[in-house]
Amino acid sequence: KAGVTQTPRYLIKTRGQQVTLSCSPISGHRSVSWYQQTPGQGLQFLFEYFSETQRNKGNFPGRFSGRQFSNSRSEMNVSTLELGDSALYLCASSLAGTSGGAGDTQYFGPGTRLTVL
Amino acid sequence: GENVEQHPSTLSVQEGDSAVIKCTYSDSASNYFPWYKQELGKGPQLIIDIRSNVGEKKDQRIAVTLNKTAKHFSLHITETQPEDSAVYFCAASIFVAGRRALTFGSGTRLQVQP
Numbered sequence: 001k002a003g004v005t006q007t008p009r010y011l012i013k014t015r016g017q018q019v020t021l022s023c024s025p026i027s028g029h030r031s032v033s034w035y036q037q038t039p040g041q042g043l044q045f046l047f048e049y050f051s052e053t054q055r056n057k058g059n060f061p062g063r064f065s066g067r068q069f070s071n072s073r074s075e076m077n078v079s080t081l082e083l084g085d086s087a088l089y090l091c092a093s094s095l096a097g098t099s100g101g102a103g104d105t106q107y108f109g110p111g112t113r114l115t116v117l
Numbered sequence: 118g119e120n121v122e123q124h125p126s127t128l129s130v131q132e133g134d135s136a137v138i139k140c141t142y143s144d145s146a147s148n149y150f151p152w153y154k155q156e157l158g159k160g161p162q163l164i165i166d167i168r169s170n171v172g173e174k175k176d177q178r179i180a181v182t183l184n185k186t187a188k189h190f191s192l193h194i195t196e197t198q199p200e201d202s203a204v205y206f207c208a209a210s211i212f213v214a215g216r217r218a219l220t221f222g223s224g225t226r227l228q229v230q231p
Contacts, residue, residue: 108160
C-alpha cells in the first residue's frame with residue numbers, strides 16, 4: 001500500500017506571496033492532519049480534516065487554511081507569507097482521525113520544506 | 118495549555134547499550150501515546166504506540182511503558198545499533214478545542230556510537 005505523499009517536496013517563496021501544499025493520504029484513510037515543524041517550536045498541530053470537514057484546528061492565524069476533497073486528498077494554503085512561516089510542513093493520515101479508537105494511528109508523509117525569503 | 122515534556126534532548130550511547138527516553142503529559146484524559154522516529158530529510162515514522170488500558174508494550178528491541186497515575190511514559194531501546202540514530206518524538210492525544218489532537222514532545226536526538 002502506498003504511503004502518504006506530499007507535493008511539492010521543496011518550495012521557495014518570498015514574503016507576501018501565498019502557497020498551496022498538497023497531501024494524498026494512504027488509500028482508505030479519511031482523516032488528514034497537518035503539522036508545522038520548526039527547530040524552535042517543534043511539531044505543532046495546524047488542523048485536521050475528516051470527510052471534507054475541518055474537525056479540529058490548532059493555534060495558528062487565519063492565514064493558514066486548508067481543505068479536503070471527496071477523495072480525501074487535502075491541501076493547505078498559507079497567504080501573505082512571513083519569514084517565520086519557513087518550516088517543514090507535514091501531513092499525516094489516519095483511518096478515522098482523532099476518534100480515540102484504534103483508527104487514530106497517524107502516518108506521516110515526507111513533508112514539504114517551505115523557505116520564505 | 119496542555120503539553121508534553123520530553124527528556125533528554127540529546128542522548129549518546131555506545132552500540133549495544135540501552136537507551137531510555139522519558140515523557141510526561143498534563144492531560145489526565147489522554148489515552149493514546151505514540152512514538153515516532155525521524156531521520157534526516159524524512160517525515161516522522163511511527164515505531165510503537167500504547168493506549169491507556171495497557172501498561173507496557175514490546176516490539177522486538179523496542180518497548181514502551183505507561184504510568185497513568187504519574188502521567189509519564191517511556192521508550193526503551195535495547196541493543197542499540199548505529200541505524201537507531203535519529204530524532205525520537207513522543208506524543209500524547211490531548212484535547213484541543215474540544216477534540217483530540219496529537220501534541221508532541223520536543224524530541225530527543227539519539228546518537229549511537231559504533
